[in-house]
Amino acid sequence: MRFHQHQDDARRATRRLLGLFLVTVVGTVVCANAALALIWRLHPGGMYGFPPWFFETNTLVALGFILGGCWLETQRLRQGGAHVAQLLGGREVRDPRSAPERRLRNVVDELAIASGLKSPRVFLLERDDAINAFAAGWEQQDSVVAVTRGALERLTRDELQGVLAHEFGHILNGDTRLNMRLIGYVFGLQMIFNFGHSLTLPRDADGRRSIALLPGLALMAAGFLGWMGGRLLQAAVSRQREFLADAHAVQFTRLPQGIGGALRKIAHQAARGQARLQSANAAAMAPLLLSAGEARSMRWLATHPPLVERLRRIYGRTVSLLDAPVLELVEAQASHERAGRADTAPLDYSALAPDATPQGRTAAATSDVPGRVPGTAHPLGQRVGQDWQTGRTGQETQAEQALRALYGFTPADLLQAALLAFLVPAPASAELGAWRRFAGGISGAQAVLDAVWHLSPRRRQPWFEDLLRQACALPMPEQRMLRQQALDIVAADGRLSLHELLAALQIHQGLAVRRARLAVEPRRLALADSAAEIGLLTQALGGLLPEGDAPQWSRSVMAGLGLSAPAPFPGAPSMAQVQQAIRRLQDLSMTQTPLLAKQWLACQPRDPMPRSMAEALRGLCLLIDTPMPPGLMVMFDRVDQSG
Amino acid sequence: MGTTSLVTLAILVVVALFAVSVYNRLVRLRNGIGNAFAQIDVQLKRRHDLIPNLVETARKYIQHERETLEAVIAARNTAQTAAGQARRNPAAAGAIAALGAAEGALGGVMGRLMAVAEAYPDLKADQTMRDLTEELSSTENRVGFARQAYNDTVLEYNNAAGQFPANLLAGVFGFRSADMLQSTVSEAERLAPRVLF
Numbered sequence: 001m002r003f004h005q006h007q008d009d010a011r012r013a014t015r016r017l018l019g020l021f022l023v024t025v026v027g028t029v030v031c032a033n034a035a036l037a038l039i040w041r042l043h044p045g046g047m048y049g050f051p052p053w054f055f056e057t058n059t060l061v062a063l064g065f066i067l068g069g070c071w072l073e074t075q076r077l078r079q080g081g082a083h084v085a086q087l088l089g090g091r092e093v094r095d096p097r098s099a100p101e102r103r104l105r106n107v108v109d110e111l112a113i114a115s116g117l118k119s120p121r122v123f124l125l126e127r128d129d130a131i132n133a134f135a136a137g138w139e140q141q142d143s144v145v146a147v148t149r150g151a152l153e154r155l156t157r158d159e160l161q162g163v164l165a166h167e168f169g170h171i172l173n174g175d176t177r178l179n180m181r182l183i184g185y186v187f188g189l190q191m192i193f194n195f196g197h198s199l200t201l202p203r204d205a206d207g208r209r210s211i212a213l214l215p216g217l218a219l220m221a222a223g224f225l226g227w228m229g230g231r232l233l234q235a236a237v238s239r240q241r242e243f244l245a246d247a248h249a250v251q252f253t254r255l256p257q258g259i260g261g262a263l264r265k266i267a268h269q270a271a272r273g274q275a276r277l278q279s280a281n282a283a284a285m286a287p288l289l290l291s292a293g294e295a296r297s298m299r300w301l302a303t304h305p306p307l308v309e310r311l312r313r314i315y316g317r318t319v320s321l322l323d324a325p326v327l328e329l330v331e332a333q334a335s336h337e338r339a340g341r342a343d344t345a346p347l348d349y350s351a352l353a354p355d356a357t358p359q360g361r362t363a364a365a366t367s368d369v370p371g372r373v374p375g376t377a378h379p380l381g382q383r384v385g386q387d388w389q390t391g392r393t394g395q396e397t398q399a400e401q402a403l404r405a406l407y408g409f410t411p412a413d414l415l416q417a418a419l420l421a422f423l424v425p426a427p428a429s430a431e432l433g434a435w436r437r438f439a440g441g442i443s444g445a446q447a448v449l450d451a452v453w454h455l456s457p458r459r460r461q462p463w464f465e466d467l468l469r470q471a472c473a474l475p476m477p478e479q480r481m482l483r484q485q486a487l488d489i490v491a492a493d494g495r496l497s498l499h500e501l502l503a504a505l506q507i508h509q510g511l512a513v514r515r516a517r518l519a520v521e522p523r524r525l526a527l528a529d530s531a532a533e534i535g536l537l538t539q540a541l542g543g544l545l546p547e548g549d550a551p552q553w554s555r556s557v558m559a560g561l562g563l564s565a566p567a568p569f570p571g572a573p574s575m576a577q578v579q580q581a582i583r584r585l586q587d588l589s590m591t592q593t594p595l596l597a598k599q600w601l602a603c604q605p606r607d608p609m610p611r612s613m614a615e616a617l618r619g620l621c622l623l624i625d626t627p628m629p630p631g632l633m634v635m636f637d638r639v640d641q642s643g
Numbered sequence: 644m645g646t647t648s649l650v651t652l653a654i655l656v657v658v659a660l661f662a663v664s665v666y667n668r669l670v671r672l673r674n675g676i677g678n679a680f681a682q683i684d685v686q687l688k689r690r691h692d693l694i695p696n697l698v699e700t701a702r703k704y705i706q707h708e709r710e711t712l713e714a715v716i717a718a719r720n721t722a723q724t725a726a727g728q729a730r731r732n733p734a735a736a737g738a739i740a741a742l743g744a745a746e747g748a749l750g751g752v753m754g755r756l757m758a759v760a761e762a763y764p765d766l767k768a769d770q771t772m773r774d775l776t777e778e779l780s781s782t783e784n785r786v787g788f789a790r791q792a793y794n795d796t797v798l799e800y801n802n803a804a805g806q807f808p809a810n811l812l813a814g815v816f817g818f819r820s821a822d823m824l825q826s827t828v829s830e831a832e833r834l835a836p837r838v839l840f
Contacts, residue, residue: 110781
């Protein structure tokens with residue numbers, strides 16, 4: 001890549017665009033003047049010339065709006081790079097603790113030498129798996145750079161260096177300052193439009209328009225043209241600066257494959273819908289980022305050039321996209337950390353152990369705590385007063401209130417312990433031992449475990465799902481640990497039931513990355529093509545029914561769907577088979593999955609159906625991403641009517 | 644004072660201002676070159692300080708490869724002496740060239756050590772060794788970037804001193820074009836230590 005040439009081109013283009021921007025500002029002022037002059041002329045008595053200082057006043061007021069608006073906006077935006085990084089959810093990397101962080105720190109220091117700049121502060125956006133980075137800061141002295149967790153873990157050293165070199169290019173050229181100033185001017189131009197708009201609003205309660213209606217419209221028109229022109233030009237300047245920063249990246253590292261590889265991986269993520277940032281402020285800060293993720297806006301208003309065009313300029317030809325798995329460096333780190341804890345013995349997952357006694361589970365399901373006689377008063381099971389102020393129609397037990405307290409600022413490990421507590425079925429089980437190994441040192445964990453046990457059976461699943469949604473906001477390393485811990489706990493007693501499997505799968509799939517996949521790829525599978533998988537899952541569910549009902553149930557489900565019943569599997573299906581079946585059913589067309597759920601519900605031989613069956617159906621509906629049938633929803637309704 | 648003398652005066656003032664700005668710019672760029680050269684020195688010193696640590700960690704696992712380890716220590720000591728001499732007296736004949744040769748030899752021997760260490764999985768898995776390897780590869784990158792930054796600075800200075808009309812004044816003020824760092828002719832240095840962990 002002939003980066004000096006590209007840099008000169010980008011700088012020339014920027015100068016041209018800034019010239020056009022100046023023309024736009026001047027043009028808006030002139031337009032406003034002209035429109036007001038025209039209105040004045042049309043006004044009766046206006047043929048005799050303009051009042052003194054007419055044009056000067058108009059010009060001054062218009063310029064006042066533009067410059068004042070610019071000043072206001074830049075004051076808001078110039079609070080320093082660290083502030084911006086924290087707005088987007090970043091944490092500073094001061095003493096690198098892990099190998100990836102050390103590598104990041106070294107890469108930044110190397111680039112400081114290559115570019116001749118001072119080494120900036122480094123921030124890490126922990127919650128984002130999307131590969132992205134930004135540089136912020138008004139002065140060169142107080143700039144910061146930030147990368148996401150995804151960039152840290154999915155890019156090789158050279159690619160990370162390319163990304164950071166791009167950001168150093170932004171710092172060197174003062175792009176943050178330029179972009180923020182332009183945004184300020186655009187805001188100022190918008191203020192003229194807003195002022196004009198406010199003049200056209202009715203003045204009094206009767207809806208009579210003020211006499212300033214026509215001038216208001218004139219100002220609105222001029223302001224709108226200026227505002228739109230300003231936006232288009234600002235976006236164009238931003239695009240040129242991105243090209244300039246790409247060229248600087250190649251200049252500093254002398255390695256096109258660095259920044260090129262990173263952009264290819266970002267493009268791959270964007271194509272799969274995984275490139276969005278979690279923070280709510282990300283949209284406002286879009287000009288600062290390395291890549292804008294999916295292109296949502298019109299081409300002319302995009303702050304970043306298309307990734308394809310950027311790659312073409314870097315490589316000099318079109319290139320393919322790169323997949324971006326998490327690197328070995330990070331996996332090695334994670335397993336190194338886990339080796340410190342006691343290992344559970346390796347398991348043979350060859351057969352799913354059926355739930356101990358379906359009858360036993362049904363009986364236990366009607367009492368609050370497994371093994372207790374229903375009706376016994378227990379502090380956590382008692383109702384607390386109804387909350388009239390919020391108007392909640394249900395009454396929450398004390399256990400539910402304890403869990404609701406987790407919705408505020410909760411330490412990450414307490415939230416993880418709460419979620420994993422749902423996998424512990426009974427007080428004296430092996431799973432409890434595994435849970436304690438993880439959560440033993442966390443304060444408040446035992447109380448949370450008690451609360452989970454004392455949840456009414458009807459409310460267990462909804463709470464589990466709610467806490468899982470909360471867990472999506474955890475930083476990526478904690479999410480990864482949660483997934484691993486779920487598998488460890490579930491495997492603790494050497495047997496795997498369908499309930500445990502579905503819960504572990506929900507934890508696996510409920511967290512951010514997988515969900516994006518489900519949203520993007522089209523689902524085209526028909527029921528007829530997945531008869532084998534449906535048969536397998538139906539048989540697995542049949543294991544939850546009382547003995548003897550299972551074959552009848554399988555037959556009626558398959559007949560109801562119009563499929564031929566496959567030969568029954570000998571024994572129970574294995575975990576891998578169930579997982580694979582679920583994955584295939586995730587591709588089932590959205591119009592046909594409700595039929596499947598309805599059949600599973602309608603063919604139930606017993607009424608009321610066993611609790612375990614209801615929970616398993618709910619879990620499956622969520623895993624294959626289909627709405628729950630109303631008959632099933634009613635069983636888990638918010639109002640807890642049971643005794 | 645006629646118009647012609649006023650105009651001549653104005654032209655002279657303009658030329659004087661131009662000369663001042665050119666001189667200041669060239670001084671600034673020349674100082675930048677000195678700074679960039681000092682940067683290289685800083686990174687070389689860092690490299691010299693890192694190597695004994697690396698050798699001691701490796702020695703625990705690969706006692707049989709004594710010759711390679713001894714060669715690394717010897718090359719490092721030579722390079723350190725050469726760097727010291729160049730620092731004290733950069734204008735001495737051949738000081739920089741000797742430094743370049745010594746660093747090149749060190750690079751070659753480090754490459755041999757890394758190739759040998761490939762055969763020892765225990766050494767690869769050791770946490771200290773991984774940290775040191777990362778530090779070493781970072782240091783090699785820093786040396787490389789420092790040299791690159793030096794060359795970029797020299798390029799900027801040469802452009803400023805060589806373009807018309809500044810080159811007329813540069814000659815008058817005594818700014819000569821500077822030399823870039825050439826890579827050495829030794830093949831050993833071209834093979835920078837490949838850190839394959």
